[in-house]
Amino acid sequence: xxxFKQLMGLEAPHAKPASQWTAxxxxxxxxxxxxxxxxxxxxDTSLKLLLDENTTVVIPGSQEIWANGTVDLGQSTWLSxxxxxxxxxxxxxxxxxxxxxxxxxxxLFNYLSVVTLSSEAELRRLAGPQSLIGLPTYTHNGVEYARxxxxxxxxxxxxxxxxxxxxxxxxxxxxxxxxxxxRKTGLTDRREFLLFxxxxxxxxxxxxxxxxxxSLYTTDLNAL
Numbered sequence: 114x115x116x117f118k119q120l121m122g123l124e125a126p127h128a129k130p131a132s133q134w135t136a137x138x139x140x141x142x143x144x145x146x147x148x149x150x151x152x153x154x155x156x157d158t159s160l161k162l163l164l165d166e167n168t169t170v171v172i173p174g175s176q177e178i179w180a181n182g183t184v185d186l187g188q189s190t191w192l193s194x195x196x197x198x199x200x201x202x203x204x205x206x207x208x209x210x211x212x213x214x215x216x217x218x219x220x221l222f223n224y225l226s227v228v229t230l231s232s233e234a235e236l237r238r239l240a241g242p243q244s245l246i247g248l249p250t251y252t253h254n255g256v257e258y259a260r261x262x263x264x265x266x267x268x269x270x271x272x273x274x275x276x277x278x279x280x281x282x283x284x285x286x287x288x289x290x291x292x293x294x295x296r297k298t299g300l301t302d303r304r305e306f307l308l309f310x311x312x313x314x315x316x317x318x319x320x321x322x323x324x325x326x327x328s329l330y331t332t333d334l335n336a337l
Contacts, residue, residue: 258294
């Protein structure tokens with residue numbers, strides 16, 4: 114299958130053997146939809162009413178982008194992630210062709226939690242073989258989500274991704290091991306996503322982040 118189908122949930126992305134990006138290399142300043150660090154983002158005010166009772170994802174007011182993360186999935190397929198000054202929110206744009214090329218999907222995420230993992234035992238318990246992450250379904254706050262990546266009848270491995278992040282103060286790499294779940298909301302082309310990611314930063318700190326997201330149309334937001 115192609116990388117578009119992988120990102121749309123029909124097949125899990127494969128880990129790349131090594132990133133082609135190195136520290137000091139300049140990544141594009143302006144990405145898809147005109148998004149970039151330092152720019153503002155305004156979300157359509159009608160979204161809150163539209164999504165009410167269909168998702169618990171919070172639609173923020175105007176935001177400013179602090180950092181930009183880029184994941185090169187190969188085959189001219191990219192994830193651009195934009196982290197807001199308000200650390201509760203981040204935006205993911207999936208593109209094909211160039212980084213700022215054809216937009217295939219947009220997801221607004223709310224961070225639910227970020228837990229620092231202090232030992233291998235804690236990692237195994239919270240996100241490894243002893244956890245529920247990676248099983249075909251996952252129930253969060255009484256809501257059931259279906260696994261998007263992996264077709265195994267039992268628990269599947271987390272998916273490896275390497276993210277190159279830039280902000281006004283620094284440039285660094287974050288290594289991810291992630292698993293994505295989703296459910297239908299009843300609204301056309303809008304799914305709710307539950308994303309787990311074990312992340313290792315440049316200092317070697319390992320954490321488990323949990324994010325809840327909702328599909329957006331490109332017309333749902335504007336960059337200023």
